[in-house]
Amino acid sequence: PRVAVIVVAAGSGTRLSAGAPKAFVGLDEHTVLRHCLRGVFDARPAQVVVVAPGDRVGEALADAQEAAGERRDLVSVVAGGETRQRSVSAGLEAVWPDVETVLVHDAARALAPGDLVDRVVDAVDRTGWGVVPVLPVIDTIKRVEQDRITGVVDRAELAAAQTPQGFRRDVLEAAYRVARTEYTDDSALVADAGHPIASVAGDARAFKITTPADLARARALVSGAPI
Numbered sequence: 001p002r003v004a005v006i007v008v009a010a011g012s013g014t015r016l017s018a019g020a021p022k023a024f025v026g027l028d029e030h031t032v033l034r035h036c037l038r039g040v041f042d043a044r045p046a047q048v049v050v051v052a053p054g055d056r057v058g059e060a061l062a063d064a065q066e067a068a069g070e071r072r073d074l075v076s077v078v079a080g081g082e083t084r085q086r087s088v089s090a091g092l093e094a095v096w097p098d099v100e101t102v103l104v105h106d107a108a109r110a111l112a113p114g115d116l117v118d119r120v121v122d123a124v125d126r127t128g129w130g131v132v133p134v135l136p137v138i139d140t141i142k143r144v145e146q147d148r149i150t151g152v153v154d155r156a157e158l159a160a161a162q163t164p165q166g167f168r169r170d171v172l173e174a175a176y177r178v179a180r181t182e183y184t185d186d187s188a189l190v191a192d193a194g195h196p197i198a199s200v201a202g203d204a205r206a207f208k209i210t211t212p213a214d215l216a217r218a219r220a221l222v223s224g225a226p227i
């Protein structure tokens with residue numbers, strides 16, 4: 001299938017407090033966004049749409065074109081919105097007419113490898129379902145009310161969701177048209193619109209850079225340090 005990957009990079013990154021929007025922070029000589037796009041291009045998509053903060057569209061385009069190399073014609077950059085959902089919606093508008101499968105990926109998952117992207121594409125292709133990469137939950141999870149523990153949740157029933165999440169393009173567009181509330185991820189939005197969602201194995205390298213500790217870990221990983 002013809003695959004487009006929407007990379008959402010329009011968040012402000014306030015929890016990271018690294019002085020720039022998260023996707024534009026450097027891991028080494030390259031930014032979070034540039035690293036993320038390396039994994040994306042490894043999967044040979046037909047189109048890559050980067051959703052950037054409104055005042056950084058030019059910067060994102062330069063970064064993305066360098067990551068794309070000879071495939072720079074595949075890259076589009078659009079301005080994002082107030083919420084992640086609006087940013088995805090803006091990205092969807094820019095997807096070319098002949099694209100059949102759309103992946104939505106957080107730029108903040110900078111080290112997600114190309115084979116994870118491939119796994120999601122293959123599962124969408126095989127099932128027609130929405131597809132979410134997941135990892136088992138390691139911690140014991142408690143239900144809380146203020147400072148009181150009110151119960152345990154069986155972690156065998158739980159999984160931690162990552163991106164890229166993949167969908168048939170028609171399914172994702174239809175789900176975005178009917179979405180009336182804010183969702184934390186695209187698969188929840190698509191599930192609420194009545195479509196089945198499958199899981200595939202996630203990848204530890206696809207962790208989301210959110211806190212300064214995550215940033216330090218990502219920097220250590222790209223520098224090749226043992227951690």
Ligand code: C5P
Nearest residue numbers: 008009010011082083084087106107108
């Ligand atoms: O804030 P959070 O870490 O959940 O953001 C996940 C991804 O969504 C990030 O890559 C961020 O840049 C993107 N995002 C966006 N537009 C927003 C908020 C977040 O593109 N308004």
